[in-house]
Amino acid sequence: MKSYISYFLFYLFLLAGSCKNLVHISDSSDTRTASSSTAGNMGKINVQIATDVPPSVGENSNMYLGNPSNAQPSFIFKNNYLINLEYYIMSYDADRGIPNWVSWHLNSDRLINNTKRSNKFVEYTGLPESWYQVQHRSYTASGFDRGHHCPSADRLTSEQANASTFLMINMLPQAPNNNQRVWNNFEMYLRKRVNEGNEIYIIMGSYGQGGVGNEGYALSIDDGRVAVPSHIWKIAIILPEGTNDLDRIEAGEAEIIAITTPNENSVRSSWKNYIVSIRAIEDATGYNFLSELSIPMQNELELQSDQAA
Template sequence: MKSILHGRLIFGLLFLFLALGSFADGRYIPVYDDGIRVDYKHYCLGFNKEHKQANWVYYELGSANLTGKASRKNDFRVDPKISRWSATPDDYKRSGYDRGHLCPAADMSFNAKAMSETFYMSNMSPQVPMFNRGIWKELEEHVRNRARKEKLYVVTGPIFKSNKGAIGKGKVTVPGYYYKLFYSPSKQQMIAYVLPNEESRRPLNSFAVPVDKVEKMTGIDFFSQLPDDLERVLEADTLSHVSRDGGQASGGSYRPTRNQQIIAVIAVIVIFLVVHFLIKHRGGKKKKKKPTRKPVKKTGMSKKSIKKNYPH
């Protein structure tokens, strides 16, 4: 009976851990009503039917993502999940623009399928060639270098302001700007960049902006799942000191993130159950009950017998 109870207890804790873990994995997905959310194995995006590309792509990036050796196939193709609205490779032919990845293929090099899914046309956006192969590539490499040291939550997308027209039969919009931003839980730091869709020789740091500026430009709410006070502080910080490559953001102490709160709750539950088990099953020996004593009959003569035997 005890083994059954212990098994159920372990199963319950495992279920709780997995449920909370899966909740934590998706907690930073951007909030934006105008679009279709499409989920892949290791990233997701919010697709814009009007502009034939994503408003945002979101994924987690860490050292484990960058240690694989999946080869690049360049298998650009229509996204089967949204084939009705997806751009096609033909839309980009002789357009003068590159098929620019929003979720970079190199960020998914750990798995062949994950990398292949980055070649759906829903993940592409028309980029000026010298932008895509220049400052944008530099930014992607910078983010990967940080991710080799710490886990990051990355969001990337176009900004449809000062657009450069449209290409192909599908009328794919050529955005005027792009943004890339990430959140580092270990350093409690957010960094955002806004870059014009053009060749640039400016230093990467000069494109750093507060996250809340990107929100105003796009109408997207980033990292809304963070505690409000932490979100306000981080999103308002320009963080132009990115040359320090991961220096701690200025500011005082913050409340723990939701993931840290979940871990703390699980730890408290586990400790409580372990202590309860030890007290109940491995505590001190039960005290033996003292045997009850039967009342001892008094010996001796009663007053009546004394008077009878010893008359005065």
């Protein structure tokens, strides 16, 4: 029995130590800088945080409807590492060099255009030093785009907000036609819905391995350090902008759109060709979406696949 207790206490020690590596915010008059709080384990985090970040918890926060993979902010969870970048939140897989999923909230406040597109792709320096940092050059001449999870145009409220979307941990190797056509069309459609008076809880990710870009089929890029997923998915929970979001979703007021596309150049331009149910994405990924809702409502919403206008 003592040996089991010792192992348990050792695990708690590791978990507590790694949790010190969470983003630490130091306040200034206009912006906040995310930086490492434990020297030696992580580098200085190159993320500037302004005052336009969404709420960190509760309604309108980036992970309000649940943590689908139960990601944790501990380096023990190398393949399911929770990273809160304030403007969006993700589960990161260090072995694949891409997120498992990225989650964010979009409403009219987030679409206020106060800056221009950064276009400066940079590595994220807040990972443990032993993990590979994906670089801008990791994608060069690969035949795949640096495909955003949280789009640049969803975060134009400040230079800091937009710069956060160009961190390489927000990217995946995406077939150019997939990124520039069907995916761009879906992103623009969702922003149109927000401009019509709605708010949206969005989560995007990928699964599988092997896609077809401009240079043909590839399982990975960057000498095997960045996986090329076979499928890319997105879930949008759309509500009229307002309050008491969970209650309104439970009351059946939400519209559900979920799509999954093959990561190939041969995709069609209309996202409506790729509508699926949330349950289909759960079956493909093993994730549990909408976990903050009641089980009956989860089941009802996750089986819907035909609500897109």
